Amino acid sequence: MLNFNFYNPTQIVFGKGEMKQLDKLVPKDSNILITYGGGSVKKFGTLDKVMDELKKSNRKIFEFGGIEPNPKFETLMKAVKLVREEKIDFILAVGGGSVMDGTKFIGIASCKDEYIGREEELLTQGMISVEKTIPFGTVVTLPATGSEMNNGGVISNKENKLAFFSKKSFPIFSILDPELTFTLPKTQVANGIVDTFIHVVEQYVTYSVDAKFQDRTAEGILQTLIEVGKETLENPTNYDLRANLVWCATMGLNGLIGAGVPQDWSVHMIGHELTAIFKIDHAKTLATILPATWKVRKVEKFEKLVQFAERVWNLREGTDEEKINLAIKKTEDFFNSLGITTKLSDYGVKESDIDKIINSLKSHGMVKLSERKDQTLEITRKIIEKAL
């Protein structure tokens, strides 16, 4: 096991009807900003429920809607202006990963007074050292990114995606009521399942450091996703199925399974470029790059791929190589069964586009990826070719 530091102070309030805790959790006699996305929280009544709770005590409440998927820097800076003007004390993010990530950025940027007038520099150096933020909580409506219990975020600026994290940007609390996710479009739930699956394997399919708790917990999440994935898509109002998905999505990226093990975020790094350039959904980019990565990097990840095949897919017959091949096939079939293709060409990406992707990775410094930092751009090119 590698040495590690684990710290996660977010309070999780989980279960049906737990919105009723909001009045107790959000500061009173203060200025609150509610952040949300495209309006489905309005359409399905979640925002009304939030308001009803917050109005139980003395608070001045402001709203900022319209945070888009892959939230844009310029959108978020409008919220920063509002936070400053109205002296917001606490932000409540109501939505999925984009709203939560955006809210983390808003909170930090609002406290970075030294960047006023040169806001764009926040993206390059402003997020490196974070001393202060506006405290915030979340009401989660989409299980996927784990943002509700971690300190990281990703935001967009033109064709760039910026990942950031800081010890200060954990939510104070997150309310996870699985029932709030019942009305999600099928494709978003499918995206969430795939995103979670890939978060987990990026912390697991690397090389072994004999971290048994972390491995078995990762395997437990993967097995659960396989068990409930298709079923919760087909039975969106089945509480137990959805509750298991929601909790696994949170546990997949809250630091727990990644503590003390090598990590390989190459699939996410390539995926971010694909989303920025081709506007493909985040999870869908991952679903194409992951199997291709395993096919190209079979030797480097051999031991853990065998373990993945045996323990997650229960494959005990044949040679190790055969087990791996079948496990990759089963993983692709699983994504397909959720309605998500694993071929990049299905999204219109062509061989002639690869140079652009490679150049973009290069310009973002992504020239040595993977758990051993040995995935060169040449190898990445092979992976993208394989994913077509």
Place this chain on the structure above:
Amino acid sequence: MLNFNFYNPTQIVFGKGEMKQLDKLVPKDSNILITYGGGSVKKFGTLDKVMDELKKSNRKIFEFGGIEPNPKFETLMKAVKLVREEKIDFILAVGGGSVMDGTKFIGIASCKDEYIGREEELLTQGMISVEKTIPFGTVVTLPATGSEMNNGGVISNKENKLAFFSKKSFPIFSILDPELTFTLPKTQVANGIVDTFIHVVEQYVTYSVDAKFQDRTAEGILQTLIEVGKETLENPTNYDLRANLVWCATMGLNGLIGAGVPQDWSVHMIGHELTAIFKIDHAKTLATILPATWKVRKVEKFEKLVQFAERVWNLREGTDEEKINLAIKKTEDFFNSLGITTKLSDYGVKESDIDKIINSLKSHGMVKLSERKDQTLEITRKIIEKAL
């Protein structure tokens, strides 16, 4: 899955040599009290290492040694006196569960000025509502109780054991360096393995609420304990074996696997009485009562016992009842393989002692135990008889 609240703000600093973080973690320019137990931290140099780190910055350092196993109220009250007299700002517990639990009590009691002059009432009502404590960190030398990452403790007063917990009594940080545990006597390590195993099953072998993450994570810890238990006893300086034990001990009782599931602490409750009356090691009492509980309560715990048999012990042959019987046998064999007997009579407890145990449980209000609160004293009597 049941609704739940999960909150755990303790920072974990894990791995060999991580004692070097102490100077950064402990407040500077302040009065520090180091608490420890019977002197093995002196003998094996751990206390010296702690001192070396703390002396790197300006601090006034006090020591309080001699916290015994099942720490006594009167011992701890001496430390409370010291904390008040020397205006201690921060306590550093160096030791195992007893030192950490004792330190939690010291911290809380030191802030309970309204109980001065009637200190014994702390034990009955003083720990119910906790608003304040002395902040504290830990350096863990014994993997067992999970106290390094939870907010609970157990202390003794004559023949009573008092369990308490509060939102305020999480350690600020815990340093877990597996190497610090290499010098432990074999029997203490064995106790730690059994204690952890039983913490986990008390949150797992109840009735199913379809909490898949929690179940699989519990099973992962149990499998790891079975895998490394005997080996780490026989190879105490093998780092990876010990690291896996240490992390599982912490994860077994930090709230994670117990969130959203029923819990049954009856084995601990009966065990506490046995320790208080007969001075049997805590873990050893559990090792006798657990198998007996499962034998007597097979019907009530049927579904989860089958799951335990299949997933933890990989028993797939025979009837469900046969699987359960074999799983109980294998669990007993596992404890025995660590040098721990599962028969209460081996500790000198006789049938004629049972009334005393039952009366003691009665006097402590333990008349309806288990996950369904349906384990009457009559059933508990049968369990103790079975454990003889």
